[in-house]
Amino acid sequence: MTQTQHETSTAPAAAQQALPMLHIKVKILRFDPEKDRKAHWETYAIDAQAGDRVLDVINEVKWYHDHSLTFRRSCMHGICGSDAMLINGRNRLACKTLVRDVAKDGGTITVEPIRGLKVEKDLLVDMEPFFDSYKAIMPYFINESPAPAAERIQSEEEAERMAQSSNCILCACCTTSCPIFWVNGSYLGPASIVQAHRFIFDSRDEATQQRLNIMNQNTGVWRCRTAYNCTEACPRDIPITQLIEEVKRAVMYQQA
Amino acid sequence: MQHRYDVLVIGAGGAGLMAALYAAKGNVSVACISKLYPTRSHTGAAQGGIGAALGNVAEDHWEWHMFDTVKGGDYLTDQDAAEVFSKDIIDAVYELEHMGLPFSRTPEGKIAQRKFGGHTREFGKAAVERSCYAKDRTGHMILQTLYQQNVKEGTKFFNEFHVTDLLIEDGRCRGVVAYELATGEIHTFHAKAVILAAGGYGRIFKITSNALTLTGDLMSIYYRKGLPLEDMEFYQFHPTGLAKLGILVTEGIRGEGGILRNDSGERFMERYAPTIKDLAPRDIVSRSIISEIREGRGVGRDKDAVNIDLTHLPREVIEGKLAEITDLARTYLGMDPVKDLVPVQPTAHYAMGGIPTDLNGLCLSDGNGGSIEGLYAAGEQACVSLHGANRLGTNSLGDLVVFGRRAGIYAAQYARQVEFPDLPDDPQRDTKDMFDGLRSGSGKENPALIRKEMQESMMNNVGIFRNGPDMEKQVEILKELKSRYQDVNVGDPSLRYNSELIEVMELGFMLDCAEAMTASALNRTESRGAHDRADYHTRDDVNWLKHTMAYKDLDRPGNVLIGYKDVALKGFTRAFEPKARVY
Numbered sequence: 001m002t003q004t005q006h007e008t009s010t011a012p013a014a015a016q017q018a019l020p021m022l023h024i025k026v027k028i029l030r031f032d033p034e035k036d037r038k039a040h041w042e043t044y045a046i047d048a049q050a051g052d053r054v055l056d057v058i059n060e061v062k063w064y065h066d067h068s069l070t071f072r073r074s075c076m077h078g079i080c081g082s083d084a085m086l087i088n089g090r091n092r093l094a095c096k097t098l099v100r101d102v103a104k105d106g107g108t109i110t111v112e113p114i115r116g117l118k119v120e121k122d123l124l125v126d127m128e129p130f131f132d133s134y135k136a137i138m139p140y141f142i143n144e145s146p147a148p149a150a151e152r153i154q155s156e157e158e159a160e161r162m163a164q165s166s167n168c169i170l171c172a173c174c175t176t177s178c179p180i181f182w183v184n185g186s187y188l189g190p191a192s193i194v195q196a197h198r199f200i201f202d203s204r205d206e207a208t209q210q211r212l213n214i215m216n217q218n219t220g221v222w223r224c225r226t227a228y229n230c231t232e233a234c235p236r237d238i239p240i241t242q243l244i245e246e247v248k249r250a251v252m253y254q255q256a
Numbered sequence: 257m258q259h260r261y262d263v264l265v266i267g268a269g270g271a272g273l274m275a276a277l278y279a280a281k282g283n284v285s286v287a288c289i290s291k292l293y294p295t296r297s298h299t300g301a302a303q304g305g306i307g308a309a310l311g312n313v314a315e316d317h318w319e320w321h322m323f324d325t326v327k328g329g330d331y332l333t334d335q336d337a338a339e340v341f342s343k344d345i346i347d348a349v350y351e352l353e354h355m356g357l358p359f360s361r362t363p364e365g366k367i368a369q370r371k372f373g374g375h376t377r378e379f380g381k382a383a384v385e386r387s388c389y390a391k392d393r394t395g396h397m398i399l400q401t402l403y404q405q406n407v408k409e410g411t412k413f414f415n416e417f418h419v420t421d422l423l424i425e426d427g428r429c430r431g432v433v434a435y436e437l438a439t440g441e442i443h444t445f446h447a448k449a450v451i452l453a454a455g456g457y458g459r460i461f462k463i464t465s466n467a468l469t470l471t472g473d474l475m476s477i478y479y480r481k482g483l484p485l486e487d488m489e490f491y492q493f494h495p496t497g498l499a500k501l502g503i504l505v506t507e508g509i510r511g512e513g514g515i516l517r518n519d520s521g522e523r524f525m526e527r528y529a530p531t532i533k534d535l536a537p538r539d540i541v542s543r544s545i546i547s548e549i550r551e552g553r554g555v556g557r558d559k560d561a562v563n564i565d566l567t568h569l570p571r572e573v574i575e576g577k578l579a580e581i582t583d584l585a586r587t588y589l590g591m592d593p594v595k596d597l598v599p600v601q602p603t604a605h606y607a608m609g610g611i612p613t614d615l616n617g618l619c620l621s622d623g624n625g626g627s628i629e630g631l632y633a634a635g636e637q638a639c640v641s642l643h644g645a646n647r648l649g650t651n652s653l654g655d656l657v658v659f660g661r662r663a664g665i666y667a668a669q670y671a672r673q674v675e676f677p678d679l680p681d682d683p684q685r686d687t688k689d690m691f692d693g694l695r696s697g698s699g700k701e702n703p704a705l706i707r708k709e710m711q712e713s714m715m716n717n718v719g720i721f722r723n724g725p726d727m728e729k730q731v732e733i734l735k736e737l738k739s740r741y742q743d744v745n746v747g748d749p750s751l752r753y754n755s756e757l758i759e760v761m762e763l764g765f766m767l768d769c770a771e772a773m774t775a776s777a778l779n780r781t782e783s784r785g786a787h788d789r790a791d792y793h794t795r796d797d798v799n800w801l802k803h804t805m806a807y808k809d810l811d812r813p814g815n816v817l818i819g820y821k822d823v824a825l826k827g828f829t830r831a832f833e834p835k836a837r838v839y
Contacts, residue, residue: 069755
């Protein structure tokens, strides 16, 4: 294929056009429950530019090799969180991973669905359990005091306290890289704890105690064994393990 | 399967989520249908801010915001909408803060504000700090906050349901039909009122900031029923997309002091907009960049970009207030804005036109006050004509909270007063016909190739600079692509998670949007805002101070019928006379 590659709507950046063309193989774990009893690998030969995104390559497979390939994608630049997948054995967003960072010329990129959630078709998994965990931590601002006519005052330092946790896009890269979550699906998981952190450390929120209680349950923060997989997996560089530690400390001392 | 809700919201971005919240407050049953998970909606990609005359950093007034909106829209903005907006947005921003949105703060702890293109004090005298922001991920925080509030309220969501049809009979909306990705099942949603808030259609262009999912589905469904799309010729190119990729680089980058430079390092905006330079509105900056490139002063291997220069700003500002775009430049270009110039070029960004509505979001069926009972629209999908011929930066986030809220309120109010209308006899018939048609073609044509040709030809022929002959050519190209679409290949017979069927359906929707846009642009023989024609180079208020209404000719495929609608040249208390647009 691939003469068409460079003319697609997702052509690579100017600075990268001088970069070499890579002849690569993409090995994708395929599963169609209407046809397959179990998952199997299929491999596609693709010519990609070094600065292409892995998502460009997967789109290439879908558009020019096998239209039935199914996966989620939307924004193409790491803000919607749709295209979390296992790329060369690591959880990443396909749109934020460049080909040159995961394959050399002649090499193979392997792509699998994220782990710990049921595979519905190819790379697409059932996200409902993930969002159920999210909803379980009361992921919304609570302040029942009468609101002022203008904004509630919050210092720059207090606002900065939420900067890391509010950066989360709910892509599930962290939670589905966590060995505790794989073993015990009832663990709320790193993403939900990050969301709890966002509200626990919001100076304007009044439900700190309720959230600390949720975090103190046996599905909560004490299940974390500090494996650091979550922090390594986060495509937005949120120091997740550190935030989990901060929540643990808040639960321990019962204050944010 | 059949469902029944008083109010149905289609789309779960900012406008849809705000509409759902307010409809629910109206004491009616509400469900929200989205083809994505709500947190994946494209509102999350908006970076720079939401403009409101809070006056937290410098003196500001809603009248100044209204004036900037009207002038920015090259006087095609409906001034009643601009007045409602400029007042309402102040409360709406405080409301978002009360919902917990983590805005950046001033040293006094108030919501921080920064400069943005076209935002001025005293009716154009100088730039003013009006954009309220949460670092450079304001849209992300608005989307997350509104979704959080819907979780709190227990809003019913149907995620990954693709709406395939609007049930309209005898001028009354009766519900929608949708395809459930997980099961392949077709559902009928019976409703008293429906709110359309499914976003734009930037994917008809080759270089765009828009997500792959922004394919104009509901606009096309509306248009296919012989109903009008308003002002489709006005499509905004954001001046600064990352070169070749089109990924948005916020205007906040210039609000914080970033400077555009050509190949010789010249700050070229001084020549085009001497008063506010790099902070001129988007249409002017986009055209200035393209002019530099056409005159051979571009940068990069193909000399088809210009640079944005941040290197004179402190590292804390770049990595703090502009962290998102710093990360994008590092990830995709391998460049560090702290020390490198970043190449940018205009990228297809925002539809000023769309489904026409009144100030309450009610959908209009013609240019003379006709409407569709029970049908509302808000956000980028809609055209209340706040943006006129060119949208002011930050007014998209403002639009979706202000008019999303109004649509929710009025849809609920309407739903409380009426009974459920009868459903059509076979509500799923048209959807089934469409699916059967797509699957029974000869299968010669690869949809990806048709899509690519559409995107490239629209970019070339109906892009930033336009002229009659190119657009006439585009009319023919689109006819040919539509004819090839009749033979499109849908090879996957499966029902569950048939993403191929969905992509092909979306391509059909995009071809309709492209058709309406091209016809509207060819018809308007003047230059105004984002619509710039080489063969009609000046604005013509005598003949063209009016909105375009484009109707699909249901009897003659490929033909578009054009009607018009008056511009509201007065607000409720203020009115701004059209005058030359200089910055």
